[in-house]
Amino acid sequence: MTKCPNREDLQRFADGEMKGGRRSRIAEHIKSCELCADDIGQLQRLSELISSAIRKETESRDLAGLWEKVSVGIASPSVGATSRQSLLSLFWKPAAKVAYAALVVLVGGLFVVRPMLYSTGPRVTISRAKVYSVYQYDPDVTVSMIMATGGQSDIVWISGPGRTEEN
């Protein structure tokens, strides 16, 4: 029996990223090595589990509303996500393209605005927090906004500028 290939090579083999002599050598090796055969079997099983878990969650999803969201977004210049745009524009000042961040806490309808620079202030438990959305408001500035619900408190977080990259 030949020497066991390293894990990187086994991964490449399992992913079909190996050709020619190296491929056939590993194919030959796993016929007689239970350990490596198991390793490749586990990688394949993992692949199947991952794709089926994601597919099961997404395949039957109704995406009929997406086009509407996209078309509304396109129609409003320089605004990405628009579903909560009015809320965002409440706080966003066009002049503040430099470091600008604020935590807005809505407690029972009461607005408390707190600049991020100050670390003291009303502390809100967000144990039940759910991040809703991150917005790109301007092509040059990524504005992140998080709305979270924590018991009786709602939190809105706006921060920027961030970075964008897609090329």
Place this chain on the structure above:
Amino acid sequence: MDLELVQKASKGDADAFEELVKRYQQKVYGIAYGISHDHQDALDISQEVFIKIYKKLKDFRGASSFYTWLYRITANVAIDFQRVKRKIIPVEFDEKILEEPRPEAGFPEGKKFDPRKILERKEIHGAILRAIETLPEDQRAAVVLRELENLSYKEIAKAMNCSMGTVMSRLHYARRKLREILEPLLS
């Protein structure tokens, strides 16, 4: 054909762009969900991806790379989204919270993950998703592009703007961790 649609859409043909969105929304949404594990986030990410595509249609050249382009924008938007989300959340995080299980994210950070319990509950898919959530964004994206979309190392490298070596090591580390966590499901 995609190239024809892309060309029409870039000239302002709304029907062509709508057709393009509908053709690819499932793919984009799948990747977005694979990385974010949240349906609302995945929808927001998908919206952002198509708006970006719309804005950049004029710069797009050649049909052969439309997929690559789509994958690249989707991976970028989703990774960015996750990073911002991760960066901001802990700012206000009460430490006591780490001891409580979170209802949505499901993988309480301070707690030890016990796959046997999951197995008992037969929540295999949930366990897989929670295990993926423990990975850094870059590894998560590489795994999703590989396992969900069946991209080659080369294609993943293009989509993630990195070398093939980086792709291999991201996949390697990701899988090592996933196998550790999910061991009872794999053997």
